Amino acid sequence: MNATDILKLHNIKKTAGRLAIINALQESTCPLSENEIKELMLESYDRITFYRNIQTLTAVGIIHKIVVDNTLIRYGLNCCETVHEHSAHRNTHAHFYCEQCHSVVCLQEVKIPEFCLPEGFISADSDIIIKGKCEKCNH
Amino acid sequence: MNATDILKLHNIKKTAGRLAIINALQESTCPLSENEIKELMLESYDRITFYRNIQTLTAVGIIHKIVVDNTLIRYGLNCCETVHEHSAHRNTHAHFYCEQCHSVVCLQEVKIPEFCLPEGFISADSDIIIKGKCEKCNH
DNA sequence: ATATATTTGCAACATTGTTTCATTTGAAAA
DNA sequence: TTTTCAAATGAAACAATGTTGCAAATATAT
Numbered sequence: 001m002n003a004t005d006i007l008k009l010h011n012i013k014k015t016a017g018r019l020a021i022i023n024a025l026q027e028s029t030c031p032l033s034e035n036e037i038k039e040l041m042l043e044s045y046d047r048i049t050f051y052r053n054i055q056t057l058t059a060v061g062i063i064h065k066i067v068v069d070n071t072l073i074r075y076g077l078n079c080c081e082t083v084h085e086h087s088a089h090r091n092t093h094a095h096f097y098c099e100q101c102h103s104v105v106c107l108q109e110v111k112i113p114e115f116c117l118p119e120g121f122i123s124a125d126s127d128i129i130i131k132g133k134c135e136k137c138n139h
Numbered sequence: 140m141n142a143t144d145i146l147k148l149h150n151i152k153k154t155a156g157r158l159a160i161i162n163a164l165q166e167s168t169c170p171l172s173e174n175e176i177k178e179l180m181l182e183s184y185d186r187i188t189f190y191r192n193i194q195t196l197t198a199v200g201i202i203h204k205i206v207v208d209n210t211l212i213r214y215g216l217n218c219c220e221t222v223h224e225h226s227a228h229r230n231t232h233a234h235f236y237c238e239q240c241h242s243v244v245c246l247q248e249v250k251i252p253e254f255c256l257p258e259g260f261i262s263a264d265s266d267i268i269i270k271g272k273c274e275k276c277n278h
Numbered sequence: 279a280t281a282t283a284t285t286t287g288c289a290a291c292a293t294t295g296t297t298t299c300a301t302t303t304g305a306a307a308a
Numbered sequence: 309t310t311t312t313c314a315a316a317t318g319a320a321a322c323a324a325t326g327t328t329g330c331a332a333a334t335a336t337a338t
Binding site for chain 3: 151152154155156157185186187188191192195209210
């Protein structure tokens with residue numbers, strides 16, 4: 001699905017900045033950092049607008065933010081098939097962070113389980129970050 | 140165990156800043172933010188030294204850092220019994236973040252499972268953050 | 279008590295994220 | 309097509325967060 005249609009589907013305005021972010025993420029097989037997206041956006045990148053668009057795109061469920069560490073953040077495009085799940089703001093899968101090449105991979109196969117919580121606690125969403133060595137780095 | 144002994148056990152120097160951080164965390168039942176620790180440290184707080192000590196204390200396994208979001212970080216004291224596990228830098232339990240009162244709770248009972256990863260991926264450590272409403276906020 | 283490696287605290291800087299507000303623009307209606 | 313208006317942009321200014329170099333101070337072992 002192209003960027004224009006994705007925006008239309010979520011009822012938010014089609015703007016240069018948003019299209020550029022979505023296109024950048026579509027060009028990649030894995031989630032990207034702000035700087036990586038910035039490189040791909042070329043002249044259409046503006047830092048303030050970027051933050052605001054990331055906010056909006058996350059809020060409507062077009063992308064998701066992966067916080068590996070406070071100084072290590074990635075943004076990933078949601079699959080169109082899972083749009084409805086995401087618009088309910090629930091993570092569906094775990095993320096993998098490779099400590100060697102610093103890439104982040106969406107592990108679509110590794111689903112978020114229901115955790116058994118102590119009495120009184122109610123879960124709305126969970127983040128799972130698995131750290132280690134990715135397939136490419138395991139020679 | 141008191142702060143002095145904890146430092147000695149891990150073979151790092153006993154300094155005012157480190158003792159103050161450990162004491163602050165021992166006064167609390169749950170992990171604290173930098174500002175919360177700062178309040179408890181009083182005049183012995185220095186921002187740069189704080190960051191460096193957090194680094195050191197984390198590296199030797201006295202405390203652990205919980206990154207709920209890039210702008211929402213907590214530091215928790217490790218239990219002495221689990222010191223050996225922690226010095227191997229492996230998380231043992233999941234963390235809960237209450238979206239209402241913004242507190243973080245160590246869910247000692249909720250152990251980190253072994254995730255079934257795709258071919259080629261090797262896990263060294265995992266972070267699990269469960270978000271929702273804590274017992275206190277569920278009236 | 280002394281020696282020495284570690285730690286501290288300051289200055290200065292770099293990065294990251296937010297708010298306000300005037301201007302521009304997308305998209306719907308006339 | 310032109311008009312209209314809420315939404316989005318981008319600049320300035322700020323706030324918070326995190327890092328590095330370096331001289332002075334200090335914890336521990338001898």
